[in-house]
Amino acid sequence: MQIKVASRLNLLPPYLFAELDRLKREVQQTGVDVISLGIGDPDLPTPAHIVAALKRTADLPVNHRYPDYQGLDRFREAAAGWYKRRFNVTLDSAREVCALIGSKEGIANFPVAVVDPGDIVLIPSPGYPVYYSGCVFNGGEPYYMPLRKENAFLPDLSAIPAEIVRRAKLMWINYPNNPTAATAELPFYRDVVAFCLKHSIILAHDIAYSEIAFDGYQAPSLLEIDGARECSIEFHSLSKTYSMTGWRVGFAVGNAALVGALGTVKTNVDSGVFQAVQEAAIEALTGGDETLHQYCAIYQERRDLMVAALGALGLQCATPRATFYLWVETPKGYTSVSFTERVLRETGVVITPGSGFGKGGEGYVRFSLTVPSARLREAVGRIQALRL
Ligand SMILES: *Cc1c(COP(=O)(O)O)cnc(C)c1O
Numbered sequence: 001m002q003i004k005v006a007s008r009l010n011l012l013p014p015y016l017f018a019e020l021d022r023l024k025r026e027v028q029q030t031g032v033d034v035i036s037l038g039i040g041d042p043d044l045p046t047p048a049h050i051v052a053a054l055k056r057t058a059d060l061p062v063n064h065r066y067p068d069y070q071g072l073d074r075f076r077e078a079a080a081g082w083y084k085r086r087f088n089v090t091l092d093s094a095r096e097v098c099a100l101i102g103s104k105e106g107i108a109n110f111p112v113a114v115v116d117p118g119d120i121v122l123i124p125s126p127g128y129p130v131y132y133s134g135c136v137f138n139g140g141e142p143y144y145m146p147l148r149k150e151n152a153f154l155p156d157l158s159a160i161p162a163e164i165v166r167r168a169k170l171m172w173i174n175y176p177n178n179p180t181a182a183t184a185e186l187p188f189y190r191d192v193v194a195f196c197l198k199h200s201i202i203l204a205h206d207i208a209y210s211e212i213a214f215d216g217y218q219a220p221s222l223l224e225i226d227g228a229r230e231c232s233i234e235f236h237s238l239s240k241t242y243s244m245t246g247w248r249v250g251f252a253v254g255n256a257a258l259v260g261a262l263g264t265v266k267t268n269v270d271s272g273v274f275q276a277v278q279e280a281a282i283e284a285l286t287g288g289d290e291t292l293h294q295y296c297a298i299y300q301e302r303r304d305l306m307v308a309a310l311g312a313l314g315l316q317c318a319t320p321r322a323t324f325y326l327w328v329e330t331p332k333g334y335t336s337v338s339f340t341e342r343v344l345r346e347t348g349v350v351i352t353p354g355s356g357f358g359k360g361g362e363g364y365v366r367f368s369l370t371v372p373s374a375r376l377r378e379a380v381g382r383i384q385a386l387r388l
Contacts, residue, residue: 011136016337016356023344032348035379037367039352040178040325042243044298047291050242053283057276067272070263071099071251075278078285079236079251086210087221095256096229098263099273103208103237103250106262108134109269110233110252111170113261114202115140119169124155126179126354126361128206131172143168146360153182153327157195165199174206176219176322179357179366183321186220193225193232202258203232208250209323211241211292214300217321223254233258240324241292242284249273249281299324302369302376309380310367313388324369327354331388336365347382 028034045051057063070076073093080093091097100106107130115121117139123131125144135142143164145155155173173192175184196203203222210219222228237250252259266272273281306326307319317328330339336353343349352368354361369376 008137012133016353020340020344020350020353023341024350027344027348034348034350035371035375035382036350037369037371037376037379038350039370040240040368041245041370042240042295042324043370043372044243044295046243046247047284049287049291050244050280050284053287054276054280057279060276063275063279065275067275067278069099069266069270069272071097071273072275072278072282075099075273075282076251078282079253082285083221083223083253087224089221089223091223091253092256096253096259098252098259098266099278100235100237100250100252101270101273102239102248103206103235103252104130105248105270106235106250106252107131107204107206108137109265110204110235110258110262111135111138111140112265114258115169118167120164120167122155122160122164122168122171122201123358124172124174124177125359126357126364127172128174128178129357131206132358135170140169141167144358144360145171147177147180147182148360153177153180154184154188157191165201168199168201170202170204171196172204172206173222174208176209176213176320178209178323179325179352179354179361180327180364181318181320181323181325182327183217183219186224189220189222189225189228193222193228196231197227201231203228205232205234207234208237208240210236211289212296212299212324213322214296214303215321219322229255231255233262238281238284243295244281244284247277247280249277299369302373305373306367306369306376306380309377310383313380313384315383315388326367326369328365328367330354330363330365336362340365342386343383346386347379349379349382 076093076097080091083089111134115138121135121140147153205222233254239245317326336355340353352366354364
């Protein structure tokens with residue numbers, strides 16, 4: 001029988017990384033020691049006290065059963081307590097917090113709860129690809145908000161046509177930003193909240209990188225803005241903060257009706273986060289941030305090394321205050337893909353073409369700082385030999 005998949009799968013963009021994956025295998029097969037600066041997955045291990053909490057609680061039969069989809073009361077209280085300490089934002093843990101099986105799960109499921117066919121979803125470009133897939137899987141129409149260097153990689157709200165604004169149902173923003181590593185401050189959030197309240201647009205903020213920050217920088221929460229709770233939901237993740245990408249745990253906070261609507265979707269499609277993982281997440285959120293600070297110092301050292309070394313090669317990038325990415329302008333004469341391919345083919349260094357995050361990413365490549373300094377130095381040395 002001929003299998004015909006649902007037409008929504010055809011709405012996904014061609015997988016740009018397929019050709020790069022093939023090229024990477026080809027380079028590897030020639031015996032080259034490939035250095036991957038392509039993926040956003042911490043190389044530093046989950047802090048030991050968090051792993052210990054999992055080991056302790058994995059033995060308990062009470063944790064072997066179906067969890068509640070919205071999370072243990074104590075998990076939600078821990079998340080609310082963390083928001084209070086970190087942002088001075090007070091949340092009702094029963095109504096304004098929902099556990100997620102990683103924030104990607106929540107980001108993908110949220111449009112099921114709020115987007116109807118024909119609704120417009122405002123999506124940053126470049127951006128995390130799940131904003132787009134969540135939109136089109138639910139019949140939404142994406143409208144891209146370009147993130148440009150001239151505007152500090154913030155969307156220009158005044159550039160969105162009135163007709164689009166009228167039909168918009170949902171807007172995604174993400175700061176500290178993947179892939180541009182840009183940060184946003186309270187005046188920006190104030191403007192976006194006012195815009196969304198004025199035009200009745202639901203505002204969703206992906207704050208996965210808030211804790212990966214340098215030079216004493218503290219990223220704000222959208223929910224610090226008066227009125228934000230009337231229209232907003234914020235998606236937080238333990239993945240990057242505590243090097244827990246494989247554990248699958250995060251949470252959504254904000255407007256009770258939005259959090260509740262996401263919960264309604266979740267009761268129908270999943271069965272919650274393994275309780276021992278929630279126990280470990282409680283330990284992460286309440287057990288002190290010593291390791292987090294050590295890890296940020298390590299990323300900061302790598303950042304400084306790379307910004308300086310790439311700059312010496314004439315590759316321009318700003319020094320980011322947060323995230324473990326560098327957003328680097330491609331040299332003249334290259335597209336982001338042609339530059340990525342040349343670097344991979346001739347040096348065995350994997351980086352990510354900006355256009356893989358949407359058209360707005362053309363002209364840039366992303367370097368991840370998720371390998372040790374010695375490997376970063378080796379990578380830059382090889383790129384130097386290209387004499388760009
Ligand atoms: C890594 C990442 C996430 C998702 O992380 P989870 O592991 O699913 O919690 C969400 N948004 C952005 C921008 C990311 O880079």
